[in-house]
Amino acid sequence: MTTTQQFDLVLKNGHVVDPANNIDGRFDVGIKYGKIASVINNINLDMADDTIDVEGQIVMPGHIDTHAHVSSVFGNDTNRAYGHAMLVESGTTTALDLAGNPTLMAEGMLQRGAGLNVASLMGLVPHSTISEDDPRPSVVRDVINNTKKQGGIGVKLLGGYHPFTPEASSNVVKAANEQMAWVAFHVGTKDSGSDMTGLREVPDITDNGRLHVAHINSYTRGMVDEPHEEVREALTLIERMRSQWVTEAYLAQINGTNGLCDENGDVVYNVAQNCLKARGYPTTDKGIKASLLDGYGSALTARGGRVITVTGEEAVKIWESAATNASLSYPVNPPTSAFSLATAKYDDETFKVDAISTDGGSLPRNVAIQRTMALVAFGALTISEAVIKLSYSPSRMMGLLNKGQLSEGADADITVVNPRTGKATMSLVAGELIMLNRRVVGKGGTWLILEEGRKAAESKGLPYEIINLEESKMYENWN
Ligand SMILES: [Zn+2]
DSSP: OOTTOOBSEEEEEEEEEEGGGTEEEEEEEEEETTEEEEEESOOOGGGBSSEEEOTTOEEEEOEEEEEEESSOSSSOSTTSSTHHHHHHHTTEEEEEEEEEOHHHHHHHHHHHOEEEEEEEEEEOOBTTTBSOSSOOHHHHHHHHHHHHHTTOOEEEEETTTSOOOHHHHHHHHHHHHHTTOEEEEEOOOTTSOSSHHHHHHHHHHHTTSOEEEOOGGGGOSSSSSOHHHHHHHHHHHHHHTTTTEEEEEEOOSOOOEEOOBOTTSBBOOHHHHHHHHHTTOOSBHHHHHHHHHTTSSEEEEEETTEEEEEOHHHHHHHHHHTTTOOEEEOOOOOHHHHHHHHHOBOTTSOBSSOEEEOSEESSSOOOHHHHHHHHHHHTSSOHHHHHIIIIIHHHHHHTOTTSSSOOTTSBOOEEEEOTTTOOEEEEEETTEEEEETTEEOOOEEEEEEOGGGHHHHHHHTOOEEEOOGGGSSTTTTOO
8 A cells, every 4th residue: 555545544563463464563553445454563543534442352354144134024013123123233234034035135225224235035935925836936936036136145944933845945955056046944844843853854855956944053952963963963064964055053041033833732833833732832822822931932022122031921921922922032052052063173273164154134042253263262263263154254255255254455344353252343334333342333234136136126125235146155156
């Protein structure tokens, strides 16, 4: 850079961690036109139009959450758009909305956006977002095609809630691959559960294709085997499918599920059944009620513009007044599984599970940054490795080559973290503050779409950026 360069903003004196450029030390970060302009030892304040002192704080490329929820097509809609603010408060700058509806996501971003970059998937819900329960290939192709035009980047198989046959699941993967659309799988089919039995089927369902296998930790809860045996098996499958799968796992203990019961009082969804079985409750409405009254289960409810969990009588009231179709949560994720999946590496030092996600957003468990920093404090990850799992690797996963690193010309998406608390204290997207001291200061957002979604983005009037999935790890060396 030249000495006459003027920066729009300079972050002074931070502990900059940028593994892509081998940076881990005290530097100043100069930002201009929304891009990283310089990372050097000392930027003269005369060259800064604005400056923020981040002495003692970690400055990293912004957290990219590859599994979040900011819109929802299942359950009630109270948690529809609160996820934007909830992710931003915890330090996230980019999110993949994993089972929404792109149009609802965009509307939520207009109403309650907090400055995030968001790419959206269409959750495949029979008779709602897809016309058939056992969809024929032509139906799947049309849904994927339409999703792209609506601004989505692909689809998600909701095997824990709306399982298809293995064959139909495989057809979804194949159709998405043929159209180079994103395809994520919450595992489980009509032949298996949303657990290790479901994960075992996924190599066959993937066939020669590419797939995002969602929240690996969810299949290592000890439903089929001891958790550590399930982790070992999951990692073996991931290794076998190394060139075909991208994966993430989250670090929260609590999950998210739905308490829907049928007319006989039986719990409908496999995930909710598993939560009850884990503690010996019957998989019925009585079991759900008892689990809520005991404080094992919680119900989600919106309060003060955020989603929170409540338990006891209050939770029962919420669940009953929603005619059982309510979002619930159970502490079913063993910390040992979370730890092992977050830290497991190949011999070449790359991570077996690509990314640490939240599976949060509108679910109040946006702890990815904080818990990853706890792993650093514990000595299980270096600070550079933490940034790889939170930012660099997710950026490669999705083909966001201008993010996940702080090279000159990269997007000035930055998360600043207090190393003592492990919590994010500030974040910027394109050089603009979106969060300061855990208060949202951003608005709206940027919609990450495929080329086919341009018209949808323009008609909504949202700023957008086009993702090229040819550059994603999912489609690396594809064709
Ligand atoms: Zn999820």
